[in-house]
Amino acid sequence: MVEAYKPAQQRALRAQGRRTRARLANAGLAVFADRGYHAARVDDIVRRARASHGTFYLYFTNKEDLLGALAIECAQAYEALAATIADAESVAPIDECVEQFFAIYARYGPVIRAWMENAVADREINRLGVVAFRHIAAAFAGRLRAEGRPHDAATVGSLMALLERSAYYAGRDPTRPGDARTVARIVQNGYFGAGAFTP
Amino acid sequence: MVEAYKPAQQRALRAQGRRTRARLANAGLAVFADRGYHAARVDDIVRRARASHGTFYLYFTNKEDLLGALAIECAQAYEALAATIADAESVAPIDECVEQFFAIYARYGPVIRAWMENAVADREINRLGVVAFRHIAAAFAGRLRAEGRPHDAATVGSLMALLERSAYYAGRDPTRPGDARTVARIVQNGYFGAGAFTP
Amino acid sequence: MVEAYKPAQQRALRAQGRRTRARLANAGLAVFADRGYHAARVDDIVRRARASHGTFYLYFTNKEDLLGALAIECAQAYEALAATIADAESVAPIDECVEQFFAIYARYGPVIRAWMENAVADREINRLGVVAFRHIAAAFAGRLRAEGRPHDAATVGSLMALLERSAYYAGRDPTRPGDARTVARIVQNGYFGAGAFTP
Amino acid sequence: MVEAYKPAQQRALRAQGRRTRARLANAGLAVFADRGYHAARVDDIVRRARASHGTFYLYFTNKEDLLGALAIECAQAYEALAATIADAESVAPIDECVEQFFAIYARYGPVIRAWMENAVADREINRLGVVAFRHIAAAFAGRLRAEGRPHDAATVGSLMALLERSAYYAGRDPTRPGDARTVARIVQNGYFGAGAFTP
DNA sequence: AATGAATGAGCGTTCATTCAT
DNA sequence: CATGAATGAACGCTCATTCAT
Structure with missing residues (x-):
């Protein structure tokens, strides 16, 4: 029942990809904690994950x-x-x-x-x-x-x-x-x- | 006389002004309830209060x-x-x-x-x-x-x-x-x- | 040759009207001096002249x-x-x-x-x-x-x-x-x- | 990597970035010349530089x-x-x-x-x-x-x-x-x- | 796989001007 | 003659998203 929601990009990820994705997810959680979801900026997230905007949208279709x-x-x-x-x-x-x-x-x-x-x-x-x-x-x-x-x-x-x-x-x-x-x-x-x- | 613009709150308001202010405040409350504070748009508020953007900023310095x-x-x-x-x-x-x-x-x-x-x-x-x-x-x-x-x-x-x-x-x-x-x-x-x- | 520019409101002014107009003009000059013409706000002028916005536009068609x-x-x-x-x-x-x-x-x-x-x-x-x-x-x-x-x-x-x-x-x-x-x-x-x- | 947004000035720029920034600066100079600083619109500047509003604020924090x-x-x-x-x-x-x-x-x-x-x-x-x-x-x-x-x-x-x-x-x-x-x-x-x- | 650059719709806010009293 | 209230077009700026490399 948890699979009801379909996340983005179901392409298979290699080790590096999985790491990057996890880094972004954790950074997102941290930023959501600091600012709340609405006030959180994609920019904050990618900066925290030491990634770029482009990379973010490689792993998630949007915020x-x-x-x-x-x-x-x-x-x-x-x-x-x-x-x-x-x-x-x-x-x-x-x-x-x-x-x-x-x-x-x-x-x-x-x-x-x-x-x-x-x-x-x-x-x-x-x-x-x-x-x-x-x-x-x-x-x-x-x-x-x-x-x-x-x-x-x-x-x-x-x-x-x-x-x-x-x-x-x-x-x-x-x-x-x-x-x-x-x-x-x-x-x-x-x-x-x-x-x-x-x- | 003439304390127009900025001060918002402190201006001595006449009956009409007080009514408008109250209308805006109630509309704000309603919109905050619908969308949450962050997602609430000043535009939603003034539309609901049947007022203009300018009027909003006559009574409140900002959201x-x-x-x-x-x-x-x-x-x-x-x-x-x-x-x-x-x-x-x-x-x-x-x-x-x-x-x-x-x-x-x-x-x-x-x-x-x-x-x-x-x-x-x-x-x-x-x-x-x-x-x-x-x-x-x-x-x-x-x-x-x-x-x-x-x-x-x-x-x-x-x-x-x-x-x-x-x-x-x-x-x-x-x-x-x-x-x-x-x-x-x-x-x-x-x-x-x-x-x-x-x- | 100075009359080339036609100022507003050529209606005849009584004593009080002339005084108000002069007060506004002087206030305008003062505000222009302080802020420059562009940055001067009509609101600054009328506040300085202790008049209202409405009054300003009674004597001048615009800034x-x-x-x-x-x-x-x-x-x-x-x-x-x-x-x-x-x-x-x-x-x-x-x-x-x-x-x-x-x-x-x-x-x-x-x-x-x-x-x-x-x-x-x-x-x-x-x-x-x-x-x-x-x-x-x-x-x-x-x-x-x-x-x-x-x-x-x-x-x-x-x-x-x-x-x-x-x-x-x-x-x-x-x-x-x-x-x-x-x-x-x-x-x-x-x-x-x-x-x-x-x- | 990733120093996007705000900082404007300090970000290390690549060749393309430097060119864009220079284009905006020159356009700004031209528009200031035409209209004066105060009357100059950011919109005029970006149009002249064939850039977007967003781009302007990528290189300068404001006008x-x-x-x-x-x-x-x-x-x-x-x-x-x-x-x-x-x-x-x-x-x-x-x-x-x-x-x-x-x-x-x-x-x-x-x-x-x-x-x-x-x-x-x-x-x-x-x-x-x-x-x-x-x-x-x-x-x-x-x-x-x-x-x-x-x-x-x-x-x-x-x-x-x-x-x-x-x-x-x-x-x-x-x-x-x-x-x-x-x-x-x-x-x-x-x-x-x-x-x-x-x- | 990753990046820096670019975009533009959309928002908050200002203020010259008009209106109703 | 004077006023406070109201208006809304126009502006500065943000930021999620896309692009080119």
């Missing part, structure tokens, strides 16, 4: 295409996390799941914010994020059910809000509360623990 | 200045809410406070998102939002204390995250859960109620 | 028209000076003529510079200045002839260059040489005196 | 920057002339110096007028012109001294006024007196010759 490529990476990471959460076999502790959520957000935050800001015209890219988050939510819901915790859509919604905003704040101001471990504990106590609130 | 004006309005609304929450005399029910939070967000959401996106170069404007939110948080903390609920910074942080994200989602997709009343209930139960989680 | 009105004043002053220089009856000393040249320049310098910069599209306005200066030159030539000093067009041209540039410099930096009296002496010695150079 | 670049060229030319005049070794005839002054003015007149009009906000650029002219004046003063001609600041000032205005007139109306050779003779006779006036 949005780069965002799309990063969005796929991000969505894949979150889909994997959803699978982990939901997996009944190797049930990972909630703490680890939350921390993993934060880790992915720490890397792909700018992409997620671009989703949220509706910055991208391409519906398909936006869908990637919505779907991935819905899967995460569903996985947590399943987990609550498995643990016998009563819950409804609103409960899960508040959990997602808490996770996303906290991860966001954590990225903006690392010196204040809201980091992964604290939130993991809150989630543990507040949603899964004995005294957790019930709808 | 950012308009955002600043709206930000001040928004911050004032939240400061008033903070005062209401904190006011020991006429202690308003938590539900009403939450719903009020949503109401303000419904109007000024685009401005708040611009804050978050760091869209405004003006540090002072950005501070307004941070401070207002901090006051809201402090007011809720006071309320928790008054009610004898144990809490720490992280608790309050998660409450703010919940409020803001939920209000945000509510604005994006009114058909889904996360609307004011539901969240008000969650807050009531989860943070203030008997079974509320404790840090 | 250029104001320049034209000032140009007429200036040309009249220089035509009068030319007449004085040329007048065989009450032959004024050269010194006084030069000082008079400076005095007029001190007031109307901005207008003259607008002529020189070719700032005005209106040919007629430009002609006013050219003609006035030509008359001054002719008057000096007549004076040289009357004093039996040999001269040719180039001699007179250099004299005009000296006068105009010196008057210009005098306005720009009053603390340095080039003021009226010094130049008057140079003209006296260099063009009319016994040891004056001859073509 | 004023172009003027600055030309000003530097001009100041260098005049500094070189000052050195030639002052050089005791290969004392160039006055005539040649004057003609050289005219030649530089013929090329850079518009720039010099922009200086005079105070068109440039950048103080440093303005200083270049003032200093260059002061050096020319000093060089002429030295030459007068070397030739045993009595002189003072006013004498030299009048010489500069004569040179500059004559060069200016020469550019405006080539059919009238005031051309290089005539003025060279006037300077020779009037300031350096046997019958030259003395302060």
Whole structure:
């Protein structure tokens, strides 16, 4: 389901090409983080990647295409996390799941914010994020059910809000509360623990 | 007499001028909501306000200045809410406070998102939002204390995250859960109620 | 010959109207002096005159028209000076003529510079200045002839260059040489005196 | 590699880039000559240079920057002339110096007028012109001294006024007196010759 | 595979001028 | 006679994208 969005240039890349493409993608992520997607300039990206404008358009059809490529990476990471959460076999502790959520957000935050800001015209890219988050939510819901915790859509919604905003704040101001471990504990106590609130 | 051009904000305005200014501000809010601050075009704003480009710059020195004006309005609304929450005399029910939070967000959401996106170069404007939110948080903390609920910074942080994200989602997709009343209930139960989680 | 240019609004003005018009004209002159004709803003002028935009266009059809009105004043002053220089009856000393040249320049310098910069599209306005200066030159030539000093067009041209540039410099930096009296002496010695150079 | 955009001036340019930049500079000079600096439109310049707006801003940060670049060229030319005049070794005839002054003015007149009009906000650029002219004046003063001609600041000032205005007139109306050779003779006779006036 | 150069549509902003009161 | 408000054409400048080498 992550393949719905078709990135540019599907030509086969050799080692050097793959390296250049990766350099550009990382530079893009960094610049998106600094300035936000909209304010990010292709020029900033290529300068950061020590490449030229021409090279950029060799690997991405345009700025949005780069965002799309990063969005796929991000969505894949979150889909994997959803699978982990939901997996009944190797049930990972909630703490680890939350921390993993934060880790992915720490890397792909700018992409997620671009989703949220509706910055991208391409519906398909936006869908990637919505779907991935819905899967995460569903996985947590399943987990609550498995643990016998009563819950409804609103409960899960508040959990997602808490996770996303906290991860966001954590990225903006690392010196204040809201980091992964604290939130993991809150989630543990507040949603899964004995005294957790019930709808 | 004659203070035409530049000063924008400070000029003493007559009735007609005040109306036009308000029309532009509302149009700006609407366009920011539709497209986001960055992607909003001055042209969209003036078209929506049925005014001309020149008129826009008669009342605001530029697009950012308009955002600043709206930000001040928004911050004032939240400061008033903070005062209401904190006011020991006429202690308003938590539900009403939450719903009020949503109401303000419904109007000024685009401005708040611009804050978050760091869209405004003006540090002072950005501070307004941070401070207002901090006051809201402090007011809720006071309320928790008054009610004898144990809490720490992280608790309050998660409450703010919940409020803001939920209000945000509510604005994006009114058909889904996360609307004011539901969240008000969650807050009531989860943070203030008997079974509320404790840090 | 000065009436060639037709200024705006020939309606009869009452006392108050004349005062307002004069206030605007003086403000215009001052702003032209500060910023130069091109960079001068109608807004600067009306603010300085404590009037409104509407009022400005009550007395002048546009910015250029104001320049034209000032140009007429200036040309009249220089035509009068030319007449004085040329007048065989009450032959004024050269010194006084030069000082008079400076005095007029001190007031109307901005207008003259607008002529020189070719700032005005209106040919007629430009002609006013050219003609006035030509008359001054002719008057000096007549004076040289009357004093039996040999001269040719180039001699007179250099004299005009000296006068105009010196008057210009005098306005720009009053603390340095080039003021009226010094130049008057140079003209006296260099063009009319016994040891004056001859073509 | 890749120093695209902003820096303009500093970027290391290849042959093609240097040619384009020179084409733009020459076009700018021509347009400044036709319309004056203020009235000159970037659009005129790029059309004349057969380039696009974007290209212009690839080589100059703005219109004023172009003027600055030309000003530097001009100041260098005049500094070189000052050195030639002052050089005791290969004392160039006055005539040649004057003609050289005219030649530089013929090329850079518009720039010099922009200086005079105070068109440039950048103080440093303005200083270049003032200093260059002061050096020319000093060089002429030295030459007068070397030739045993009595002189003072006013004498030299009048010489500069004569040179500059004559060069200016020469550019405006080539059919009238005031051309290089005539003025060279006037300077020779009037300031350096046997019958030259003395302060 | 990579680059520097070039493009031009599109945006924010200014300001001379007109209008309604 | 005077004013504040409104207008919109025109300008300076940006930047995603394409081109030529």
